[in-house]
Amino acid sequence: MYLTRRFEPVFNQVVSDFWRAINGSVALFIRVTPCANKNEIAGLWRGPDGATRLAVKVTPGPDKGRPNDAVLKLLAKSLDMPKSAFAVASGAASRLKTVEITGAPETLNARLSELSETFQSET
DSSP, rough: OOHHHHHHHHHHHHHHHHHHEETTTTEEEEEEHHHHOOOEEEEEEEESSOOOEEEEEEEESTTTTTTHHHHHHHHHHHTOOOGEEEEEEEEETTEEEEEESSOHHHHHHHHHHHHHHHHHHHH
């Protein structure tokens, strides 16, 4: 029983740990894998530091920001929002990125919660 109590909050936190509402927008923390077979949101990725990120796979290789464009397009399609609402806030040349999504935080939180439930039901 002690283990259940100890680890239950960690599981609940993992699902929403890859985004955070900040000043009227949402910061989405992702890990990008370029040169994939197809563009897809692959689930959640936990780094060695324990941070949880959304795992995104894209087909373009790491050349001149092409993976960033593919990531923004995939996120826009997945969350049913315009691509102009998304911007890479940090990590433009890294696999670990922070994407800023502008819009109503309540709407964004609802859409990201739906996305989280998809991964929660798969585990």
